[in-house]
Amino acid sequence: MATINRNYLKLPGSYLFSAIGKKVREYESAHPDAEVIRLGIGDVTQPIAPSIVKALHAATEEMGNAATFRGYAPDLGYAFLRETIADKDYASRGCDIAADEIFVSDGAKCDCGNIQEIFGYDNRIAVCDPVYPVYVDSNVMAGRTGEYDPQTQRYKGVIYMPCTPDNGYTPELPTEVPDLIYLCFPNNPTGAVMKKDQLQEWVDYANKNGSIILYDAAYEAFIAEEGVPHSIFECAGARTCAIEFRSFSKTAGFTGLRLGYTVIPKDLEAGGEKLWPLWARRHGTKYNGAPYIIQRAGEAVYTDEGQREIREQIRYYMDNAKIIRDGLREAGYEVSGGVNAPYLWLKTPKGMTSWEYFDWLLSEVNVVGTPGVGFGPNGEGHFRLTAFGSRENTIAAVERIRKASL
Ligand code: PLP
Numbered sequence: 001m002a003t004i005n006r007n008y009l010k011l012p013g014s015y016l017f018s019a020i021g022k023k024v025r026e027y028e029s030a031h032p033d034a035e036v037i038r039l040g041i042g043d044v045t046q047p048i049a050p051s052i053v054k055a056l057h058a059a060t061e062e063m064g065n066a067a068t069f070r071g072y073a074p075d076l077g078y079a080f081l082r083e084t085i086a087d088k089d090y091a092s093r094g095c096d097i098a099a100d101e102i103f104v105s106d107g108a109k110c111d112c113g114n115i116q117e118i119f120g121y122d123n124r125i126a127v128c129d130p131v132y133p134v135y136v137d138s139n140v141m142a143g144r145t146g147e148y149d150p151q152t153q154r155y156k157g158v159i160y161m162p163c164t165p166d167n168g169y170t171p172e173l174p175t176e177v178p179d180l181i182y183l184c185f186p187n188n189p190t191g192a193v194m195k196k197d198q199l200q201e202w203v204d205y206a207n208k209n210g211s212i213i214l215y216d217a218a219y220e221a222f223i224a225e226e227g228v229p230h231s232i233f234e235c236a237g238a239r240t241c242a243i244e245f246r247s248f249s250k251t252a253g254f255t256g257l258r259l260g261y262t263v264i265p266k267d268l269e270a271g272g273e274k275l276w277p278l279w280a281r282r283h284g285t286k287y288n289g290a291p292y293i294i295q296r297a298g299e300a301v302y303t304d305e306g307q308r309e310i311r312e313q314i315r316y317y318m319d320n321a322k323i324i325r326d327g328l329r330e331a332g333y334e335v336s337g338g339v340n341a342p343y344l345w346l347k348t349p350k351g352m353t354s355w356e357y358f359d360w361l362l363s364e365v366n367v368v369g370t371p372g373v374g375f376g377p378n379g380e381g382h383f384r385l386t387a388f389g390s391r392e393n394t395i396a397a398v399e400r401i402r403k404a405s406l
């Protein structure tokens with residue numbers, strides 16, 4: 001008789017965004033005239049930039065012509081894209097990363113979720129709290145986290161690293177040494193960043209203890225301040241302790257096109273074994289490559305025109321972030337993030353819980369955000385708004401919140 005992977009049963013309730021979606025749908029069906037503004041889920045709203053659309057068209061034409069048609073892409077990605085990434089994202093920042101250390105994929109979510117497969121099932125993971133849920137959930141599915149304790153809302157086998165107002169939402173080095181450390185900066189959900197000297201401490205800690213840092217840099221393109229590293233490979237010694245994930249989703253609006261990549265240095269080892277060949281094997285066995293036309297679109301992101309266009313889009317979102325930050329601060333809210341990341345992290349007013357504030361915001365001003373507690377117990381009393389809305393909706397949402405009295 002077939003049985004199931006019972007680890008899946010340890011995952012509590014429904015996924016955060018399904019729970020939010022359900023509440024919003026129920027509200028809208030009860031109030032059909034309400035004009036609900038969504039600043040909750042982190043999806044982009046700006047269309048694909050013209051030079052990238054042009055590259056998509058050109059690649060599509062190639063696919064329709066016998067002389068230029070392409071079948072399966074190389075497992076690890078086309079050389080034209082990997083070489084461009086190595087040059088523009090790494091060499092230009094002084095990072096020593098070769099093209100063949102870059103694994104092209106259809107996005108960072110799959111890579112962040114799948115990477116745990118190449119590590120031992122007895123590895124202890126450490127995550128920030130609050131955290132992007134994929135890191136924990138994928139380890140739950142693999143049976144690496146122990147039982148869920150509904151009382152503490154934590155898995156017994158996971159090391160949680162609190163990110164609170166007291167530490168500026170950046171974690172302290174854990175006293176109990178983890179094997180795998182998930183870090184994400186600029187951070188989703190808090191919008192916090194680590195300065196280079198801070199991240200260097202993590203790299204030194206990992207090298208000293210034989211831990212591997214799984215570094216999610218999906219929001220790298222939003223960094224505006226000096227001294228904030230765009231890649232963990234800007235830190236000395238990262239090649240021997242780090243894997244990095246990148247995404248085209250927020251950088252260039254590829255949430256629907258799907259493109260990302262993972263960097264695994266060839267010298268990186270765990271327990272005396274190299275990790276690069278394991279990920280190459282996994283990729284080759286379970287993945288048949290990102291589509292040619294999407295990889296060509298990814299290449300177009302790095303052209304001068306592509307860069308100019310995506311910079312403009314990022315500026316648009318970050319102007320939204322400023323509108324939210326300034327507007328809510330004027331209304332008396334404590335707000336952080338939104339400077340090097342498209343996320344604003346607010347403290348809920350009057351001691352409301354995250355979900356109480358969610359319900360109030362939805363019913364009183366018809367604005368949807370994300371309850372901080374959905375990202376972990378330390379997110380309680382916090383709330384995330386995103387800068388990915390249209391300008392019009394962003395301004396309207398801030399005005400509504402400012403005018404509403406609690
Ligand atoms: N990593 C973080 C921290 C994210 O917030 C997201 C998307 O919201 C992803 C990864 C997923 O990126 P992708 O769209 O490339 O799968």
